[in-house]
Amino acid sequence: MFFALIADFDHCPLLQQRVLAVLHRIPELVQRDFLDDPRFRITLENYHPETGWTLWMATPGPPGNGSRCVVLRRRLSDCAEGFAHYVIAHEFAHAFLRNGPWGEIRDREEAADALAASWGFRRPDPDQGLASRGDFQGNPGMVSR
Numbered sequence: 001m002f003f004a005l006i007a008d009f010d011h012c013p014l015l016q017q018r019v020l021a022v023l024h025r026i027p028e029l030v031q032r033d034f035l036d037d038p039r040f041r042i043t044l045e046n047y048h049p050e051t052g053w054t055l056w057m058a059t060p061g062p063p064g065n066g067s068r069c070v071v072l073r074r075r076l077s078d079c080a081e082g083f084a085h086y087v088i089a090h091e092f093a094h095a096f097l098r099n100g101p102w103g104e105i106r107d108r109e110e111a112a113d114a115l116a117a118s119w120g121f122r123r124p125d126p127d128q129g130l131a132s133r134g135d136f137q138g139n140p141g142m143v144s145r
């Protein structure tokens, strides 16, 4: 049922698998929220050497209803699986929270980390070999606003 969501990157089957693995593990409430919102998209960031990064952006919706496009970087298909799952879940958490806070957690990044952890996707500890330090450099995913 999630295939429409990952159709944008069928040239990246490993990343599709990783995204699907996360989609299947998040709560049904969150799955429904994504599936029922036609503005929710998952896409890959395109890099063109001449023009730099281009991002697909949703047309702004009604006030308070920002775009819900999760943009993932291609290298999420090369890095350690646990790290990729964590990044994808973290971005889904931002999308679910509409880039906002979660309950008492006002910091958007902490809120997304905490929500992703509640789904079973904790930030991997590089010391345990689950991710390399380089994986944390730059921002491997983002939710456009």
Ligand SMILES: [Zn+2]
Pocket (backbone or CB within 6 Å): 090, 094, 108, 109, 112
């Ligand atoms: Zn974030």
